[in-house]
Amino acid sequence: MNSKNLLYIAKRILLCLLTIWVVITVTFFVVHAVPGGPFNGEKALSPAAEAALKEKYGLDKPVWQQYLTYLSDIVTKFDFGPSIKLRGRQVIDIIGDGMRTSAKLGLIAAGIALVTGVVLGAVAALRRNKIVDRVIMVITTAFISMPSFIMGTLLLLIFAVNLRVFPANGTTAAGLVLPVITLSLYPTAHITRLTRSAMLDVLGQDYIRTARAKGVSGAKIIFGHALKNSLIPVITYFGPMLAYIVTGSIVVEKIFAVPGIGRDFVNSIINRDYPLVMGTTIVLASLIVIMNLIGDIMYKVVDPRINLE
């Protein structure tokens, strides 16, 4: 890796940090622009009690001072403050709990999408314009234009309500099957199409013909020469796929009542638990930004021909 690429990566990391800072700042000021404090809406508090609460949560200080405290707490202690509605719990603990379930869900979905997508894409490319290819392409096109909430609710309807194969509630292990399938369908379709077009591109290259001419076996050509090179576009999809899974899990966790971070996010918005809204937004957004960065760097690592810039 030459110095030019290192410079590029350094620039990207800087931009990534800048983006995370923008996310924190935007989130903070946008949330603080909401009229009325977080204690409105409940039973009318006595002025003394309200003042005490405000002092406890640091809301009596000017906004810029609150912002600086918030920012330095995140940077130094990774502390997002206490939740307002779930008394006695720290935002970071709630996020941590939700994250455990969501990460499991997301990683399984991503794994399934990668394996199935690459296999289907390769099969479609090798059987180009045959019936298998046509069927795969039609199905993936359909899945790509179906929003995740439609897919999730339809799966819920078919497998949980009508056939009763899986429970509708995502709290048990069997209950995670449907959410995982819902989350993986779109990325699977996308990866299938990416692999197919990349594979078709590679199969037309001269070095494939050379390999065939010198008598390399079919399997070795497919796995050693063609597939390896057609995975490059799939790697660039790594970041966007994670972003999709994160945002998709918000709605999927709502449908299947999975106790993950996405459900926390939606609930915190409905309950107007602003510290939790801010915390979840910042954590999820940073996650997406960092994954995009990793995806871009990986892209470079697997294919040395690509010159970043």
Add this chain to the structure above:
Amino acid sequence: MKKNPFSMQVDLDAFIPATSEEKEYMVQMRPSSTFFRDGVKRLLKNKVATVCFFLIVAIVIACIVIPWFWPYSYDQILGLGEFGKTDKSFNNLKPFEYGETELARIENGESVFPHVFGTDSQGRDYFIRVVYGTRISLVVGFFASIIVLVIGMTIGSLAGYLGGKVDMIIMRIVDIIYSLPDVLMVILIGTVLKQTLGEAIEGTFLQSIGTNIISLFIVFAVLYWVSMARLIRGQILSLREQEYVLSARATGANGRWIITKHLVPNCISVIIISTALQIPSAIFTESYLSFLGLGVNAPMPSLGSLASDALSGISSYSYRLVIPAIVISLIVLSLNLFGDGLRDAFDPKLNS
């Protein structure tokens, strides 16, 4: 007489003046075609895109026309009697069923307009709610794309044409907004705007549209212009080095004239294509937000909120979920396929 092939003698026949028939044969047969006509021709050859186009047109017309003559309105609670009492028999009707008072009227020989998709849990005609939901989705998709187009085109062409420091600053901003996770930001800003906008627009005509839709538009305007701006900047960057720009400048044209009369018209096909592809993604986002309860204000329906409402009665009234699901998939799918067809037909770079 057999001619020696190596003979230098000139063949006089070759010099006889052509007859008018022969002249006509040499004339170019086809009338010249414009870029636009070529594109349309290619588009019509693409059967999938053509079918999708007519499907979209049919859906749009249906959304406009059906509410004119449909006897029920989207927020009319059919069971609501004169004295504020609600007739429960109107709630949760299956398709083509009638409420009690309607059954009595039918027995008296009156004709009652059928509830094609039945009614919802509050006794509202479901068909018209789906029609209105589709209308909202299409309106949001269309206007959001226009907003994105206008902002992205202005900023992108300025950045591309001016270059230098302006370009650098704009592109850094674009980079940051581009790497923001859009859906999270949409949810966050949408939620907050919903709270703050209410007072600001009270009493104006904007109030009738609803705070959620307006906040949705604002969010689109703030976040989604970046990819359009990037695209147009790239186009302008390559176009502004062309000779005709130089000659325009030499004849004394100012920057505004060059951008609006030379540069933008030359990247119009790219602009149209990406706007067409922006519409389905806007519809996608709107229905996603409505599904989470952050979209349109009740009682106004949207395809997303209809699907979300149907979740509670999913075991007995599953068609209420399936109908909006099919409509939204159909709209997004056909818009996507049409956009792809448009790109294939009009993108001159792919023609070669």
